[in-house]
Amino acid sequence: MTEVMQRIWAYFWLPETKYVIATVVIFALLSLRLLPRERRRVGGTVVVFGLCLVGQLFGALLEALDYSRVAVMLHEIFVIGSGMALFRLLAIFVFRIVLPRFGMVVVRIAEDIIVLIIYAAFIVGRLHIVGFDPSSLLTTSAVITAVLAFSMQDTLGNILSGVALQVDNSLRTGDWIRIDDITGRVAQIRWRQTTIRTRNGDVVVVPNSQLMRGKFTVFGRTDIPLWPWRRWVWFHVTYASPPTLVIQKIEATIGSAEIPNVAREPRPSCVLMEFGPGYGRYALRYWMLDPQPDDPTDSAVRIHIFAALQRAGMQLAVPEQSLHITKENDAYRESLHRREIERRMLDLRKLELFAGLQEEELRTISERMVHAPFACGDVIFHQGDAPHWLYLLAVGEAEVWMDFPDHSRRLFRTIHAGGTFGEKGVLTGEARRASIIAKTDVVCYRLDQATVEEVIRSRPEIAEAIAEILARREAEMDAFIRQFSNSPADNAASQPKAGILAMIKDFLGL
Numbered sequence: 001m002t003e004v005m006q007r008i009w010a011y012f013w014l015p016e017t018k019y020v021i022a023t024v025v026i027f028a029l030l031s032l033r034l035l036p037r038e039r040r041r042v043g044g045t046v047v048v049f050g051l052c053l054v055g056q057l058f059g060a061l062l063e064a065l066d067y068s069r070v071a072v073m074l075h076e077i078f079v080i081g082s083g084m085a086l087f088r089l090l091a092i093f094v095f096r097i098v099l100p101r102f103g104m105v106v107v108r109i110a111e112d113i114i115v116l117i118i119y120a121a122f123i124v125g126r127l128h129i130v131g132f133d134p135s136s137l138l139t140t141s142a143v144i145t146a147v148l149a150f151s152m153q154d155t156l157g158n159i160l161s162g163v164a165l166q167v168d169n170s171l172r173t174g175d176w177i178r179i180d181d182i183t184g185r186v187a188q189i190r191w192r193q194t195t196i197r198t199r200n201g202d203v204v205v206v207p208n209s210q211l212m213r214g215k216f217t218v219f220g221r222t223d224i225p226l227w228p229w230r231r232w233v234w235f236h237v238t239y240a241s242p243p244t245l246v247i248q249k250i251e252a253t254i255g256s257a258e259i260p261n262v263a264r265e266p267r268p269s270c271v272l273m274e275f276g277p278g279y280g281r282y283a284l285r286y287w288m289l290d291p292q293p294d295d296p297t298d299s300a301v302r303i304h305i306f307a308a309l310q311r312a313g314m315q316l317a318v319p320e321q322s323l324h325i326t327k328e329n330d331a332y333r334e335s336l337h338r339r340e341i342e343r344r345m346l347d348l349r350k351l352e353l354f355a356g357l358q359e360e361e362l363r364t365i366s367e368r369m370v371h372a373p374f375a376c377g378d379v380i381f382h383q384g385d386a387p388h389w390l391y392l393l394a395v396g397e398a399e400v401w402m403d404f405p406d407h408s409r410r411l412f413r414t415i416h417a418g419g420t421f422g423e424k425g426v427l428t429g430e431a432r433r434a435s436i437i438a439k440t441d442v443v444c445y446r447l448d449q450a451t452v453e454e455v456i457r458s459r460p461e462i463a464e465a466i467a468e469i470l471a472r473r474e475a476e477m478d479a480f481i482r483q484f485s486n487s488p489a490d491n492a493a494s495q496p497k498a499g500i501l502a503m504i505k506d507f508l509g510l
Contacts, residue, residue: 011060011075020086024049027089034097045088052082076126083122091115171211176220176229176291179206185292199292220291228263228287231294233301236279236317237309243272243280244376244441246314250284253308254301261297263287279317341366344445347394353420353469357462361455369445374398380436380444387425387432389446393417396442401435402477404484412480414439424470426452427463428503433477453508463508467501474500 024046031042055078063071095111171177175186177196184198194211196204219229237246250270254262262268268286275281284305288297309316344366348354354362369392374380380391383403393415400412400421412434415421425432426449456463 007064008057008060011063011071012057020082021053024086024089027093031089031092031097035092038092038096042089042092045085045092049082049085049089052078052085056082080123080126083126084119087115087118087122091118171216171218172221174221175218177216177218179211179214179216182206199294228266228289229291230285231288231298231301233284233286233298233305234273235282235284235302235305236276237282238279238315238317241312241314242441243282245312246270246280246282246309247272249308249312249314250282250305253304254284254286257304259297259300259304261289261293262301263289276317344369347392347418347445350418351392351420353423353466357455357459361459365447365451365455368447368451370447372444372446374438374442374444376438376441378438380438381422381432383432383435385432387422387429387449389422389448390426390452391420391422391436392445392447393419393421394443394445397439398442399437399439401437402433402481403435404481408484410480410484412477423466424474424500427456427466427470427507428500429507456504456508460505463504464501467498467504470500471496 028042028046032039035042056075059071059075059078061071062068062074091111091114171186171189171194173186173189177184177186179196182196182198182204184196184202184204186194187197187203188195189208193205193207196206198204220227247270251268254268254270263286266287268284270282270284273281273283284301286301288294306316341363345359345362348357348362348365354365357365372391380398381389383401395417397417398415398421400415401409402412403409415436421436422432424430426447456466
Protein backbone atom coordinates (compact mmCIF):
# COMPACT_ATOMS: atom_id res chain seq x y z
CA MET A 1 0.00 0.00 0.00
CA THR A 2 2.82 2.33 0.83
CA GLU A 3 4.40 1.69 -2.55
CA VAL A 4 1.12 2.58 -4.30
CA MET A 5 0.83 5.82 -2.37
CA GLN A 6 4.40 6.73 -3.27
CA ARG A 7 3.72 6.07 -6.94
CA ILE A 8 0.57 8.20 -6.77
CA TRP A 9 2.36 11.07 -5.04
CA ALA A 10 5.35 10.91 -7.36
CA TYR A 11 3.12 11.06 -10.41
CA PHE A 12 0.93 13.85 -8.99
CA TRP A 13 3.37 16.11 -7.17
CA LEU A 14 5.67 17.45 -9.85
CA PRO A 15 8.52 19.90 -9.09
CA GLU A 16 6.50 22.86 -10.39
CA THR A 17 3.24 21.93 -8.67
CA LYS A 18 3.98 23.78 -5.43
CA TYR A 19 4.87 26.96 -7.35
CA VAL A 20 1.68 26.79 -9.38
CA ILE A 21 -0.45 26.33 -6.24
CA ALA A 22 1.36 29.16 -4.45
CA THR A 23 0.85 31.47 -7.45
CA VAL A 24 -2.86 30.68 -7.61
CA VAL A 25 -3.31 31.31 -3.88
CA ILE A 26 -1.42 34.63 -3.95
CA PHE A 27 -3.21 36.07 -6.98
CA ALA A 28 -6.59 34.79 -5.78
CA LEU A 29 -6.20 36.49 -2.39
CA LEU A 30 -5.03 39.76 -3.98
CA SER A 31 -7.90 39.77 -6.46
CA LEU A 32 -10.49 38.99 -3.79
CA ARG A 33 -9.22 41.89 -1.69
CA LEU A 34 -8.77 44.49 -4.43
CA LEU A 35 -11.69 43.52 -6.69
CA PRO A 36 -14.79 42.92 -4.57
CA ARG A 37 -16.99 42.95 -7.71
CA GLU A 38 -14.96 40.09 -9.23
CA ARG A 39 -15.15 37.78 -6.21
CA ARG A 40 -17.60 35.45 -7.88
CA ARG A 41 -15.42 35.07 -10.98
CA VAL A 42 -12.25 34.65 -8.91
CA GLY A 43 -13.92 32.17 -6.61
CA GLY A 44 -15.20 30.12 -9.54
CA THR A 45 -11.73 30.05 -11.10
CA VAL A 46 -10.19 28.83 -7.83
CA VAL A 47 -12.82 26.08 -7.60
CA VAL A 48 -12.02 24.96 -11.15
CA PHE A 49 -8.32 24.92 -10.28
CA GLY A 50 -9.03 22.77 -7.22
CA LEU A 51 -11.11 20.32 -9.25
CA CYS A 52 -8.30 20.06 -11.78
CA LEU A 53 -5.89 19.17 -8.96
CA VAL A 54 -8.31 16.48 -7.85
CA GLY A 55 -8.46 15.25 -11.44
CA GLN A 56 -4.66 15.08 -11.62
CA LEU A 57 -4.65 13.08 -8.39
CA PHE A 58 -7.19 10.68 -9.89
CA GLY A 59 -4.97 10.31 -12.96
CA ALA A 60 -2.05 9.49 -10.69
CA LEU A 61 -4.20 6.82 -9.04
CA LEU A 62 -4.93 5.23 -12.43
CA GLU A 63 -1.21 5.29 -13.20
CA ALA A 64 -0.48 3.48 -9.96
CA LEU A 65 -3.07 0.87 -10.93
CA ASP A 66 -1.29 0.36 -14.28
CA TYR A 67 -3.92 2.12 -16.43
CA SER A 68 -1.17 4.18 -18.02
CA ARG A 69 -2.88 5.19 -21.26
CA VAL A 70 -6.00 6.54 -19.55
CA ALA A 71 -3.91 8.04 -16.76
CA VAL A 72 -1.77 10.06 -19.17
CA MET A 73 -4.84 11.35 -20.99
CA LEU A 74 -6.66 12.40 -17.83
CA HIS A 75 -3.52 13.85 -16.30
CA GLU A 76 -2.86 16.10 -19.31
CA ILE A 77 -6.48 17.19 -19.54
CA PHE A 78 -6.49 18.31 -15.92
CA VAL A 79 -3.02 19.85 -16.19
CA ILE A 80 -4.28 21.94 -19.10
CA GLY A 81 -7.38 22.84 -17.07
CA SER A 82 -5.34 23.94 -14.05
CA GLY A 83 -3.02 25.94 -16.32
CA MET A 84 -5.97 27.72 -17.91
CA ALA A 85 -7.34 28.54 -14.45
CA LEU A 86 -3.95 29.98 -13.50
CA PHE A 87 -3.83 32.13 -16.64
CA ARG A 88 -7.40 33.29 -15.96
CA LEU A 89 -6.39 34.52 -12.50
CA LEU A 90 -3.29 36.21 -13.90
CA ALA A 91 -5.42 37.91 -16.57
CA ILE A 92 -7.88 39.20 -13.96
CA PHE A 93 -5.02 40.58 -11.86
CA VAL A 94 -3.24 42.21 -14.81
CA PHE A 95 -6.22 43.60 -16.73
CA ARG A 96 -8.34 44.65 -13.73
CA ILE A 97 -5.70 45.80 -11.23
CA VAL A 98 -2.27 46.44 -12.73
CA LEU A 99 -3.09 48.12 -16.06
CA PRO A 100 -5.80 50.48 -14.66
CA ARG A 101 -3.27 51.74 -12.10
CA PHE A 102 -1.22 52.99 -15.08
CA GLY A 103 -4.24 54.51 -16.83
CA MET A 104 -4.62 51.69 -19.35
CA VAL A 105 -8.08 50.16 -19.80
CA VAL A 106 -8.40 47.14 -22.09
CA VAL A 107 -11.88 46.41 -23.41
CA ARG A 108 -13.42 43.10 -22.37
CA ILE A 109 -13.46 41.47 -25.80
CA ALA A 110 -9.82 42.37 -26.42
CA GLU A 111 -8.98 40.86 -23.03
CA ASP A 112 -10.85 37.68 -23.95
CA ILE A 113 -8.99 37.43 -27.25
CA ILE A 114 -5.60 37.79 -25.54
CA VAL A 115 -6.54 35.16 -22.97
CA LEU A 116 -7.74 32.78 -25.71
CA ILE A 117 -4.44 33.18 -27.55
CA ILE A 118 -2.56 32.33 -24.34
CA TYR A 119 -4.82 29.31 -23.83
CA ALA A 120 -4.13 28.09 -27.36
CA ALA A 121 -0.36 28.54 -27.00
CA PHE A 122 -0.40 26.71 -23.68
CA ILE A 123 -2.42 23.81 -25.06
CA VAL A 124 -0.17 23.45 -28.11
CA GLY A 125 2.89 23.58 -25.84
CA ARG A 126 1.55 20.84 -23.55
CA LEU A 127 0.67 18.64 -26.49
CA HIS A 128 4.17 19.06 -27.85
CA ILE A 129 5.67 18.12 -24.45
CA VAL A 130 3.79 14.82 -24.31
CA GLY A 131 4.92 13.99 -27.86
CA PHE A 132 1.73 14.81 -29.76
CA ASP A 133 2.32 16.57 -33.11
CA PRO A 134 -0.14 19.46 -33.23
CA SER A 135 0.32 20.04 -37.00
CA SER A 136 -2.19 17.36 -37.93
CA LEU A 137 -4.64 18.81 -35.44
CA LEU A 138 -4.18 22.27 -36.92
CA THR A 139 -4.72 20.97 -40.46
CA THR A 140 -7.91 19.22 -39.49
CA SER A 141 -9.13 22.22 -37.47
CA ALA A 142 -8.50 24.55 -40.44
CA VAL A 143 -10.87 22.51 -42.60
CA ILE A 144 -13.44 22.41 -39.80
CA THR A 145 -13.05 26.17 -39.26
CA ALA A 146 -13.71 26.89 -42.94
CA VAL A 147 -16.87 24.80 -42.89
CA LEU A 148 -18.09 26.44 -39.66
CA ALA A 149 -17.28 29.93 -40.96
CA PHE A 150 -19.41 29.34 -44.07
CA SER A 151 -22.34 27.96 -42.10
CA MET A 152 -22.16 30.56 -39.28
CA GLN A 153 -21.75 33.79 -41.24
CA ASP A 154 -24.31 35.73 -39.18
CA THR A 155 -22.85 34.60 -35.88
CA LEU A 156 -19.30 35.46 -36.98
CA GLY A 157 -20.55 38.83 -38.24
CA ASN A 158 -21.98 39.54 -34.79
CA ILE A 159 -18.75 38.46 -33.11
CA LEU A 160 -16.55 40.62 -35.35
CA SER A 161 -18.95 43.56 -34.89
CA GLY A 162 -18.72 43.15 -31.12
CA VAL A 163 -14.94 43.18 -31.34
CA ALA A 164 -15.02 46.32 -33.50
CA LEU A 165 -17.44 48.12 -31.15
CA GLN A 166 -15.16 47.66 -28.18
CA VAL A 167 -11.83 48.06 -29.93
CA ASP A 168 -12.76 51.47 -31.42
CA ASN A 169 -14.42 52.42 -28.10
CA SER A 170 -17.60 53.63 -29.79
CA LEU A 171 -19.76 51.89 -27.21
CA ARG A 172 -19.17 51.03 -23.56
CA THR A 173 -21.01 49.33 -20.77
CA GLY A 174 -23.03 51.98 -18.94
CA ASP A 175 -23.55 54.24 -21.98
CA TRP A 176 -26.97 55.75 -22.59
CA ILE A 177 -27.90 55.13 -26.22
CA ARG A 178 -30.83 55.49 -28.60
CA ILE A 179 -31.25 53.04 -31.48
CA ASP A 180 -34.41 53.29 -33.57
CA ASP A 181 -37.24 53.52 -31.01
CA ILE A 182 -35.22 51.99 -28.15
CA THR A 183 -33.64 54.18 -25.48
CA GLY A 184 -31.74 52.72 -22.55
CA ARG A 185 -28.47 51.93 -20.89
CA VAL A 186 -25.94 49.40 -22.19
CA ALA A 187 -25.89 46.56 -19.68
CA GLN A 188 -23.47 44.20 -21.45
CA ILE A 189 -21.49 43.97 -24.66
CA ARG A 190 -20.95 40.32 -25.40
CA TRP A 191 -19.37 38.53 -28.32
CA ARG A 192 -22.63 38.10 -30.21
CA GLN A 193 -25.04 40.73 -28.90
CA THR A 194 -25.37 43.91 -26.86
CA THR A 195 -27.88 44.04 -24.02
CA ILE A 196 -29.77 47.29 -23.37
CA ARG A 197 -31.85 47.90 -20.26
CA THR A 198 -34.59 50.47 -20.80
CA ARG A 199 -36.01 52.81 -18.17
CA ASN A 200 -39.04 50.54 -17.90
CA GLY A 201 -36.79 47.66 -16.86
CA ASP A 202 -37.09 45.83 -20.20
CA VAL A 203 -33.99 44.02 -21.42
CA VAL A 204 -33.50 44.43 -25.17
CA VAL A 205 -30.96 42.21 -26.95
CA VAL A 206 -29.54 43.80 -30.11
CA PRO A 207 -27.25 41.80 -32.45
CA ASN A 208 -23.87 43.49 -32.74
CA SER A 209 -24.05 43.42 -36.54
CA GLN A 210 -27.19 45.57 -36.38
CA LEU A 211 -25.33 48.19 -34.35
CA MET A 212 -22.51 48.24 -36.89
CA ARG A 213 -24.79 48.45 -39.93
CA GLY A 214 -27.12 51.13 -38.57
CA LYS A 215 -26.67 54.28 -36.55
CA PHE A 216 -27.11 54.82 -32.84
CA THR A 217 -26.88 57.88 -30.61
CA VAL A 218 -24.78 58.00 -27.44
CA PHE A 219 -26.04 60.75 -25.11
CA GLY A 220 -24.46 59.85 -21.76
CA ARG A 221 -21.44 58.02 -20.35
CA THR A 222 -20.69 57.01 -16.78
CA ASP A 223 -16.99 57.84 -17.04
CA ILE A 224 -17.72 61.39 -18.25
CA PRO A 225 -19.66 63.12 -15.45
CA LEU A 226 -20.11 66.41 -17.31
CA TRP A 227 -22.02 65.12 -20.31
CA PRO A 228 -25.33 67.06 -20.16
CA TRP A 229 -28.16 66.09 -22.48
CA ARG A 230 -30.28 68.84 -24.04
CA ARG A 231 -34.00 68.38 -23.57
CA TRP A 232 -36.95 70.20 -25.15
CA VAL A 233 -40.10 71.10 -23.24
CA TRP A 234 -42.91 72.48 -25.42
CA PHE A 235 -45.73 74.78 -24.35
CA HIS A 236 -48.28 77.09 -25.98
CA VAL A 237 -49.09 80.63 -24.89
CA THR A 238 -51.86 82.84 -26.25
CA TYR A 239 -51.07 85.87 -28.38
CA ALA A 240 -52.22 88.15 -25.54
CA SER A 241 -48.70 87.76 -24.08
CA PRO A 242 -45.84 89.41 -26.05
CA PRO A 243 -43.27 86.77 -27.10
CA THR A 244 -40.34 88.77 -25.73
CA LEU A 245 -41.90 88.90 -22.26
CA VAL A 246 -42.72 85.17 -22.34
CA ILE A 247 -39.13 84.29 -23.27
CA GLN A 248 -37.61 86.63 -20.66
CA LYS A 249 -39.87 85.35 -17.89
CA ILE A 250 -39.30 81.65 -18.59
CA GLU A 251 -35.51 81.96 -19.04
CA ALA A 252 -35.17 83.99 -15.83
CA THR A 253 -37.31 81.54 -13.85
CA ILE A 254 -35.74 78.27 -15.03
CA GLY A 255 -32.22 79.74 -14.99
CA SER A 256 -32.46 80.73 -11.33
CA ALA A 257 -34.63 77.90 -9.96
CA GLU A 258 -33.10 75.04 -7.98
CA ILE A 259 -34.39 72.11 -10.05
CA PRO A 260 -32.69 68.75 -9.40
CA ASN A 261 -30.90 67.23 -12.41
CA VAL A 262 -30.99 70.50 -14.41
CA ALA A 263 -27.56 71.89 -15.32
CA ARG A 264 -26.66 75.48 -14.50
CA GLU A 265 -24.39 75.67 -17.52
CA PRO A 266 -25.18 75.80 -20.38
CA ARG A 267 -28.06 78.01 -19.33
CA PRO A 268 -31.64 77.20 -20.37
CA SER A 269 -32.98 79.03 -23.41
CA CYS A 270 -36.54 79.67 -24.53
CA VAL A 271 -37.45 80.18 -28.19
CA LEU A 272 -40.61 80.90 -30.15
CA MET A 273 -40.77 78.04 -32.63
CA GLU A 274 -43.88 78.79 -34.68
CA PHE A 275 -47.26 80.49 -34.79
CA GLY A 276 -50.27 78.27 -34.21
CA PRO A 277 -54.03 78.83 -34.44
CA GLY A 278 -54.54 81.24 -31.58
CA TYR A 279 -51.22 80.62 -29.82
CA GLY A 280 -47.45 80.83 -30.10
CA ARG A 281 -45.59 77.53 -29.81
CA TYR A 282 -42.59 77.86 -27.48
CA ALA A 283 -39.78 75.46 -26.57
CA LEU A 284 -37.68 75.60 -23.44
CA ARG A 285 -34.31 73.93 -24.05
CA TYR A 286 -32.42 72.92 -20.94
CA TRP A 287 -29.56 70.51 -20.17
CA MET A 288 -30.17 67.34 -18.14
CA LEU A 289 -27.33 65.89 -16.04
CA ASP A 290 -28.54 62.29 -15.57
CA PRO A 291 -30.60 60.67 -18.35
CA GLN A 292 -32.22 58.13 -16.01
CA PRO A 293 -34.98 60.35 -14.51
CA ASP A 294 -35.85 62.07 -17.79
CA ASP A 295 -39.63 62.26 -17.46
CA PRO A 296 -39.59 63.34 -13.77
CA THR A 297 -37.11 66.11 -14.61
CA ASP A 298 -39.23 67.29 -17.56
CA SER A 299 -42.24 67.26 -15.25
CA ALA A 300 -40.45 69.44 -12.67
CA VAL A 301 -39.45 71.91 -15.39
CA ARG A 302 -43.05 72.09 -16.67
CA ILE A 303 -44.27 72.81 -13.14
CA HIS A 304 -41.89 75.77 -12.89
CA ILE A 305 -42.96 77.02 -16.34
CA PHE A 306 -46.63 76.83 -15.37
CA ALA A 307 -46.06 78.69 -12.10
CA ALA A 308 -43.98 81.39 -13.83
CA LEU A 309 -46.69 81.99 -16.43
CA GLN A 310 -49.36 82.19 -13.73
CA ARG A 311 -47.34 84.76 -11.76
CA ALA A 312 -46.91 86.87 -14.87
CA GLY A 313 -50.61 86.72 -15.73
CA MET A 314 -49.94 84.80 -18.95
CA GLN A 315 -52.28 82.09 -20.14
CA LEU A 316 -51.37 78.72 -21.54
CA ALA A 317 -53.23 77.98 -24.76
CA VAL A 318 -55.39 74.90 -24.43
CA PRO A 319 -56.95 72.96 -27.30
CA GLU A 320 -60.47 74.27 -27.24
CA GLN A 321 -63.03 75.66 -29.62
CA SER A 322 -65.04 78.66 -28.60
CA LEU A 323 -67.80 80.38 -30.53
CA HIS A 324 -68.12 84.04 -29.66
CA ILE A 325 -71.28 85.70 -30.89
CA THR A 326 -71.28 89.46 -30.57
CA LYS A 327 -74.17 91.53 -31.72
CA GLU A 328 -72.32 94.33 -33.38
CA ASN A 329 -74.20 97.44 -34.14
CA ASP A 330 -73.34 101.05 -34.57
CA ALA A 331 -73.62 101.75 -30.85
CA TYR A 332 -71.25 98.91 -29.94
CA ARG A 333 -68.64 99.92 -32.49
CA GLU A 334 -68.91 103.54 -31.42
CA SER A 335 -68.36 102.51 -27.80
CA LEU A 336 -65.14 100.65 -28.66
CA HIS A 337 -63.88 103.55 -30.76
CA ARG A 338 -64.66 106.06 -28.02
CA ARG A 339 -62.74 104.09 -25.38
CA GLU A 340 -59.69 103.82 -27.65
CA ILE A 341 -59.73 107.55 -28.41
CA GLU A 342 -59.99 108.40 -24.70
CA ARG A 343 -57.00 106.21 -23.94
CA ARG A 344 -54.95 107.87 -26.68
CA MET A 345 -55.90 111.35 -25.52
CA LEU A 346 -54.76 110.44 -22.03
CA ASP A 347 -51.34 109.51 -23.43
CA LEU A 348 -51.13 112.71 -25.52
CA ARG A 349 -51.71 114.94 -22.49
CA LYS A 350 -48.49 113.58 -20.97
CA LEU A 351 -46.37 114.76 -23.93
CA GLU A 352 -44.57 118.09 -23.79
CA LEU A 353 -45.02 118.60 -27.51
CA PHE A 354 -48.82 118.63 -27.25
CA ALA A 355 -49.18 120.20 -23.80
CA GLY A 356 -50.80 123.37 -25.19
CA LEU A 357 -53.44 121.68 -27.31
CA GLN A 358 -57.13 121.87 -26.53
CA GLU A 359 -59.52 118.97 -26.13
CA GLU A 360 -60.78 118.94 -29.70
CA GLU A 361 -57.27 119.23 -31.10
CA LEU A 362 -56.14 116.29 -29.01
CA ARG A 363 -59.17 114.33 -30.21
CA THR A 364 -58.32 115.09 -33.84
CA ILE A 365 -54.76 113.87 -33.36
CA SER A 366 -55.94 110.78 -31.48
CA GLU A 367 -58.21 109.78 -34.32
CA ARG A 368 -55.37 110.14 -36.83
CA MET A 369 -52.77 108.22 -34.80
CA VAL A 370 -51.55 104.94 -36.31
CA HIS A 371 -50.54 102.07 -34.02
CA ALA A 372 -46.91 101.08 -34.75
CA PRO A 373 -45.24 98.41 -32.53
CA PHE A 374 -41.54 97.52 -32.92
CA ALA A 375 -39.57 94.57 -31.55
CA CYS A 376 -36.31 95.03 -29.66
CA GLY A 377 -33.56 95.85 -32.18
CA ASP A 378 -35.87 97.13 -34.92
CA VAL A 379 -34.69 100.28 -36.72
CA ILE A 380 -37.56 102.76 -36.60
CA PHE A 381 -35.84 105.02 -39.11
CA HIS A 382 -32.29 105.56 -40.41
CA GLN A 383 -30.15 108.66 -40.37
CA GLY A 384 -30.60 110.44 -43.72
CA ASP A 385 -34.10 109.02 -44.40
CA ALA A 386 -36.75 111.34 -45.76
CA PRO A 387 -39.27 112.37 -43.06
CA HIS A 388 -42.79 110.96 -43.25
CA TRP A 389 -43.93 110.40 -39.67
CA LEU A 390 -43.83 111.94 -36.22
CA TYR A 391 -43.57 109.25 -33.54
CA LEU A 392 -45.08 109.12 -30.04
CA LEU A 393 -43.47 106.50 -27.78
CA ALA A 394 -46.15 104.96 -25.54
CA VAL A 395 -44.38 101.85 -24.13
CA GLY A 396 -40.71 100.87 -23.93
CA GLU A 397 -37.45 102.65 -24.72
CA ALA A 398 -35.69 103.68 -27.93
CA GLU A 399 -32.10 104.83 -28.54
CA VAL A 400 -30.85 107.69 -30.70
CA TRP A 401 -27.68 106.77 -32.61
CA MET A 402 -25.61 109.11 -34.79
CA ASP A 403 -23.25 108.10 -37.60
CA PHE A 404 -20.09 110.19 -38.15
CA PRO A 405 -17.88 110.65 -41.24
CA ASP A 406 -15.20 108.35 -39.79
CA HIS A 407 -17.82 105.53 -39.97
CA SER A 408 -18.20 105.37 -36.21
CA ARG A 409 -21.58 105.27 -34.48
CA ARG A 410 -22.33 106.97 -31.16
CA LEU A 411 -25.25 106.75 -28.76
CA PHE A 412 -26.73 110.22 -28.30
CA ARG A 413 -29.58 109.59 -25.85
CA THR A 414 -32.34 107.22 -24.80
CA ILE A 415 -35.99 108.08 -25.36
CA HIS A 416 -38.31 106.81 -22.64
CA ALA A 417 -42.03 106.09 -22.71
CA GLY A 418 -43.94 109.37 -23.10
CA GLY A 419 -41.36 110.92 -25.42
CA THR A 420 -41.60 111.93 -29.06
CA PHE A 421 -39.13 111.92 -31.94
CA GLY A 422 -39.04 112.80 -35.63
CA GLU A 423 -40.74 116.18 -35.11
CA LYS A 424 -38.25 118.40 -36.93
CA GLY A 425 -38.26 116.38 -40.10
CA VAL A 426 -42.06 116.42 -40.33
CA LEU A 427 -42.25 120.18 -39.60
CA THR A 428 -39.28 121.41 -41.67
CA GLY A 429 -38.74 118.71 -44.29
CA GLU A 430 -35.13 118.05 -43.20
CA ALA A 431 -33.73 114.54 -43.55
CA ARG A 432 -33.37 112.52 -40.37
CA ARG A 433 -30.27 113.58 -38.41
CA ALA A 434 -30.02 110.32 -36.42
CA SER A 435 -31.12 106.72 -36.42
CA ILE A 436 -33.72 105.52 -33.93
CA ILE A 437 -33.45 101.88 -32.77
CA ALA A 438 -35.82 100.11 -30.38
CA LYS A 439 -33.92 99.33 -27.17
CA THR A 440 -36.78 97.17 -25.92
CA ASP A 441 -40.05 96.06 -27.39
CA VAL A 442 -41.85 99.36 -27.96
CA VAL A 443 -45.33 100.54 -28.79
CA CYS A 444 -45.42 103.72 -30.85
CA TYR A 445 -48.09 105.84 -32.44
CA ARG A 446 -47.23 107.82 -35.53
CA LEU A 447 -48.74 110.90 -37.10
CA ASP A 448 -48.39 111.79 -40.76
CA GLN A 449 -47.26 115.19 -41.95
CA ALA A 450 -50.72 116.19 -43.12
CA THR A 451 -52.22 115.76 -39.63
CA VAL A 452 -49.49 117.81 -37.94
CA GLU A 453 -49.79 120.52 -40.59
CA GLU A 454 -53.56 120.66 -40.12
CA VAL A 455 -53.25 121.17 -36.37
CA ILE A 456 -50.63 123.92 -36.71
CA ARG A 457 -52.58 125.72 -39.44
CA SER A 458 -55.61 125.82 -37.17
CA ARG A 459 -53.52 127.29 -34.32
CA PRO A 460 -50.31 128.94 -35.61
CA GLU A 461 -49.25 129.87 -32.08
CA ILE A 462 -48.58 126.18 -31.44
CA ALA A 463 -45.66 126.44 -33.83
CA GLU A 464 -43.83 128.76 -31.41
CA ALA A 465 -44.02 126.24 -28.53
CA ILE A 466 -42.87 123.46 -30.80
CA ALA A 467 -40.02 125.63 -32.14
CA GLU A 468 -38.79 126.25 -28.58
CA ILE A 469 -38.69 122.49 -27.86
CA LEU A 470 -36.94 121.76 -31.14
CA ALA A 471 -34.34 124.52 -30.57
CA ARG A 472 -33.44 123.04 -27.20
CA ARG A 473 -33.05 119.56 -28.67
CA GLU A 474 -31.08 120.98 -31.60
CA ALA A 475 -28.58 122.59 -29.23
CA GLU A 476 -28.11 119.34 -27.32
CA MET A 477 -27.52 117.40 -30.52
CA ASP A 478 -25.02 119.93 -31.92
CA ALA A 479 -23.08 119.91 -28.66
CA PHE A 480 -22.91 116.13 -28.85
CA ILE A 481 -21.75 116.20 -32.48
CA ARG A 482 -18.92 118.63 -31.67
CA GLN A 483 -17.46 116.06 -29.23
CA PHE A 484 -16.73 113.63 -32.06
CA SER A 485 -16.31 115.76 -35.19
CA ASN A 486 -13.80 118.50 -36.10
CA SER A 487 -15.41 119.38 -39.44
CA PRO A 488 -16.20 123.12 -39.80
CA ALA A 489 -19.67 122.32 -41.08
CA ASP A 490 -20.34 120.22 -38.04
CA ASN A 491 -19.13 122.98 -35.70
CA ALA A 492 -21.73 125.44 -36.96
CA ALA A 493 -23.86 127.09 -34.28
CA SER A 494 -27.27 125.64 -33.55
CA GLN A 495 -30.25 127.42 -34.95
CA PRO A 496 -32.16 129.52 -32.40
CA LYS A 497 -35.86 129.28 -31.79
CA ALA A 498 -36.60 132.07 -34.28
CA GLY A 499 -34.69 130.30 -37.02
CA ILE A 500 -36.50 127.01 -36.49
CA LEU A 501 -39.87 128.81 -36.32
CA ALA A 502 -39.10 130.49 -39.63
CA MET A 503 -38.27 127.12 -41.18
CA ILE A 504 -41.55 125.63 -39.92
CA LYS A 505 -43.61 128.51 -41.29
CA ASP A 506 -41.78 128.49 -44.58
CA PHE A 507 -42.18 124.70 -45.00
CA LEU A 508 -45.87 124.73 -44.04
CA GLY A 509 -46.62 127.95 -45.93
CA LEU A 510 -47.92 129.77 -42.88
